[in-house]
Amino acid sequence: MTIPKDKLLRSEELGEYVTNMFATNMPFIDLLGMKMIYQGTERAEVHLPWKDNLMGNPIQKVLHGGVTAAILDTVGGLMAILHAVAEMDNVTLEEFHHRVGKMSTIDMRIDYLRPGKGEKFIATAEVIRKGSRVAVCRMELHNESGTHIAFGTGTYMIA
């Protein structure tokens, strides 16, 4: 996907672009094997297939707590950017990157509800506090059978 630097992009196009950027441009996301699923700018979704090197305790065969935190931070951060993107329209990539460069996680809470067992994990996020500078997202992690593994709450600087 090559987009001319000065093309004016609609909110939808920016949403797809940023989701694709997460998928292809962030080495740690690739190391874990996360897949970004674009679903518009109102909701974010990230998938993670089980791999043995994501294990914490090998006796229990469950995800390391850090993997859970990493996928929840990723889906929350993606959601926060999509929320910012939803307000943008007719923006060039250059202007968009100028804004994205300042985005960062301020804080995050993870509640571990059940052991991270499964073959595939699905993380979702939605915005619970909207703002032009700060967005607060609520995140959830389920496995392929719908077992609820963890809750997250993240506060993100978006401008």
Next chain:
Amino acid sequence: MTIPKDKLLRSEELGEYVTNMFATNMPFIDLLGMKMIYQGTERAEVHLPWKDNLMGNPIQKVLHGGVTAAILDTVGGLMAILHAVAEMDNVTLEEFHHRVGKMSTIDMRIDYLRPGKGEKFIATAEVIRKGSRVAVCRMELHNESGTHIAFGTGTYMIA
């Protein structure tokens, strides 16, 4: 290190054993390249050398927020187990594993203070709420120059 199953271990020996178990037995810790540093049962320390595949945003060349969360959860969890171990004495490995099997993170908060830039990262933890069933740990992440990158607080089930 092979220890007979029925040998009675002192607190110090268990501390070294569990630190070594984290180092050699947890695939995700290995994937990231974390090193466990044993320093007795009062304080936990984990080191992480920079690797390009730990990056989030490649423009900024900083740690992905999930890496920060993962190393803080690891050092906090190790600290919580060491705290439990400090109360154990003359315990066999079998009994020890029986107890460790129930340990888990209940919740964790991360405060991201500064971008995760550096060549080596040092995570430390101490216990702020002691208990026989639940321990609360305070964690910190610094880089090799002493820049303070993140704070963490984790609540761990230890029995």
Next chain:
Amino acid sequence: MTIPKDKLLRSEELGEYVTNMFATNMPFIDLLGMKMIYQGTERAEVHLPWKDNLMGNPIQKVLHGGVTAAILDTVGGLMAILHAVAEMDNVTLEEFHHRVGKMSTIDMRIDYLRPGKGEKFIATAEVIRKGSRVAVCRMELHNESGTHIAFGTGTYMIA
């Protein structure tokens, strides 16, 4: 409500008893004007009518953030006890008080979503992580028109 000390109480009776105890026996709950609403052992609800002395900033005429935290801690703590009570049956008051004496909040996170404006505030809670020793509750605060004011998450020692 006078209950003989050695009477064996069912879970339902204990639930009503503990809700009543919160309502009549906790001076701070009375100072703020909170009303405990008993709804069985699966869900907790606390109401708070607006009073001028609950204000933080008088220009905005909104609840002080500490009031929001206090009502969410109260409804979460009540929920955690009700959850423990749901597992008890044929228990005397003496035994019940022996257990309740050890209950305490370990940690709590509040997310302030919107200014605390309204004439009456409704706090609700449910358990998201069940356990015999620790329960994690999710709490919400709304006003009388259904405006969502705050989220809370609390980790409670229940035994």
Next chain:
Amino acid sequence: MTIPKDKLLRSEELGEYVTNMFATNMPFIDLLGMKMIYQGTERAEVHLPWKDNLMGNPIQKVLHGGVTAAILDTVGGLMAILHAVAEMDNVTLEEFHHRVGKMSTIDMRIDYLRPGKGEKFIATAEVIRKGSRVAVCRMELHNESGTHIAFGTGTYMIA
């Protein structure tokens, strides 16, 4: 303290002014009996003498968890404003109020370390993440003997 609306105030004067405003102008702070202690713009301190109506559980004779949350939110919020004030100089009260009107708590975590027993409680705060729009504060609550009762972390919108 009457200050002409168009007088240009120095950072120090604004710090004293805002501390005084918390003390005299916030009904809930008065209801609990908190005292604001001005100590410059680098550190905030709030005192709270014990009163029976701040009790949660009357058997244990300890502060209700909501009181702890309220005083920590107050000292953290004061600190966040003082931090913003430290960057202001030659500002009129009108301009100052225009900015303060937008300040609010985004989220807060409380870690309850020990029962809130004592005759007088001292809450302190410092800024751990500085920014022009968002400040993150670390708060602590001790009693008059130096017993550490609680930790807090709060994220505040300051512009």
